[in-house]
Amino acid sequence: MSDLDCGQDAVIIGGGFYGAAIAVYLAKQRGFKRVVLVEREGALMQRASYNNQARVHNGYHYPRSFTTAFRSRINLPRFVQDWPDVVRQDFTKLYAIARRNSKVTAKQFQRFCQEIGAELQPADPALRALFEPRLIEEVFLVQEYAFDTTKLAGWAEQELKESGVQIRYNTRVTEISKGTQAPLEVVTQAQNGVKELLSCRYVFNCTYSGLNQFKGDFSGVRSGLKQEITEMALMQMPDSLHGLGVTVMDGPFFSMMPFPARGLHTLSHVRYTPHLNWNDEQGIDPYEKLGQYERDSRVDRMVRDVGRYIPAVFEAKHIDSLFEVKTVLVKNEGDDGRPILFERHQDLPGCYSILGGKIDNIYDVLEKLDVEILSAGPFTNMQEK
Ligand SMILES: Cc1cc2nc3c(=O)[nH]c(=O)nc-3n(C[C@H](O)[C@H](O)[C@H](O)COP(=O)(O)OP(=O)(O)OC[C@H]3O[C@@H](n4cnc5c(N)ncnc54)[C@H](O)[C@@H]3O)c2cc1C
Numbered sequence: 001m002s003d004l005d006c007g008q009d010a011v012i013i014g015g016g017f018y019g020a021a022i023a024v025y026l027a028k029q030r031g032f033k034r035v036v037l038v039e040r041e042g043a044l045m046q047r048a049s050y051n052n053q054a055r056v057h058n059g060y061h062y063p064r065s066f067t068t069a070f071r072s073r074i075n076l077p078r079f080v081q082d083w084p085d086v087v088r089q090d091f092t093k094l095y096a097i098a099r100r101n102s103k104v105t106a107k108q109f110q111r112f113c114q115e116i117g118a119e120l121q122p123a124d125p126a127l128r129a130l131f132e133p134r135l136i137e138e139v140f141l142v143q144e145y146a147f148d149t150t151k152l153a154g155w156a157e158q159e160l161k162e163s164g165v166q167i168r169y170n171t172r173v174t175e176i177s178k179g180t181q182a183p184l185e186v187v188t189q190a191q192n193g194v195k196e197l198l199s200c201r202y203v204f205n206c207t208y209s210g211l212n213q214f215k216g217d218f219s220g221v222r223s224g225l226k227q228e229i230t231e232m233a234l235m236q237m238p239d240s241l242h243g244l245g246v247t248v249m250d251g252p253f254f255s256m257m258p259f260p261a262r263g264l265h266t267l268s269h270v271r272y273t274p275h276l277n278w279n280d281e282q283g284i285d286p287y288e289k290l291g292q293y294e295r296d297s298r299v300d301r302m303v304r305d306v307g308r309y310i311p312a313v314f315e316a317k318h319i320d321s322l323f324e325v326k327t328v329l330v331k332n333e334g335d336d337g338r339p340i341l342f343e344r345h346q347d348l349p350g351c352y353s354i355l356g357g358k359i360d361n362i363y364d365v366l367e368k369l370d371v372e373i374l375s376a377g378p379f380t381n382m383q384e385k
Helices: 015-028 066-082 106-116 148-163 286-292 299-309 310-315 359-370
Strands: 002-004 010-014 036-038 094-099 121-122 138-142 146-148 165-170 171-178 184-190 196-207 225-236 244-249 254-259 262-271 274-279 317-329 341-344 351-355 379-381
Touching: 010 184, 015 036, 015 148, 015 196, 015 359, 036 171, 066 106, 066 138, 066 359, 094 106, 106 121, 106 138, 146 148, 146 254, 165 274, 171 196, 184 244, 196 225, 196 286, 225 286, 254 299, 262 299, 262 317, 299 310, 299 317, 341 359, 359 379
Parallel strands: 010 036, 010 196, 036 165, 094 244, 196 351
Antiparallel strands: 002 379, 094 138, 121 138, 171 184, 184 196, 225 262, 225 274, 225 317, 244 254, 254 262, 341 351
């Protein structure tokens, strides 16, 4: 039996919010000294952690998934407390209930909010007047916030630096395997083609859409994943909608949310935001698929439909569109729930795959990690005689 220097304590794959927050947690809370984070982009948080609707969920969005709604109620106050400079609270947030084709009535929505303890008030007449009353049954004023993705990335950069985490940008992990000198080995490939082998004790696969795209001994995650190419239009709203966020429930409707990182609003529509979807499998790289996608905007169709409910939207100006791959668990397709995926790979001891369905789920991940026995430092090779 001998102690081996196994290179790194941990390799984190993916510099989105999850990879960054987990790297910081390992360094600061668990005493890991040698942590390397590998990110295929040239900076942190360029993918889903930037290209999203920036909503700090507070439960309202999930009348069909009580667990997700309830967890959001618990996680929102913690998120606001931990990232006060990142969270924007200075806008009015409305949830409206459609009269037709809605899976929830205004009464049912009220009851659901009561059950999860989420505050809800009827909106005042000036706000109601923005909506077409023949299509909208009720409008509620709620408490829901937005986060600034650029500020969150700034936080991650600062914390990783302070924690001494090494970052390899423009570098992709291509293989994860069992090691000879250490429990695990990871092969990286930089943009210029240079390959590197990193030996380590633990691997945290935080690649969101790329979760299954590794060669070597990695056999993929057990949970089924669905990939979806999504478009969120970035709009400059007219004055009457400027300080507002609106979500219409619950069915083939839409949301508009402030997007603080650009000083604009995102507009998303249940029918037009998803452009293309497929069941995830090893070998179909979602990033490549998005790279090859033609990205024809559907903003005209979004605005045409949204304008029937909120006529002022016809005055909004389309500035840009955010295209991204959204990754969800197949099991939640029906209820829209967004639990975490947290898998310990039995065939690759020390390797974890993690996906947070939304930003505030980070607390659910950290709770799971808190009860994991993780040890940094030299690795005792029990097999050696
Ligand atoms: C359209 C859309 C709207 C959303 N709206 C909201 C919302 O309003 N509120 C909310 O809370 N959540 C929302 N989400 C979900 C939220 O964005 C995600 O839960 C969160 O960003 C996931 O963070 P992450 O770090 O796991 O993923 P990412 O930020 O995507 O990070 C993964 C990183 O891994 C890197 N990577 C991938 N493969 C490799 C590899 N082989 N080697 C090296 N690096 C690799 C990628 O470049 C990327 O930077 C939305 C998501 C989408 C797509």
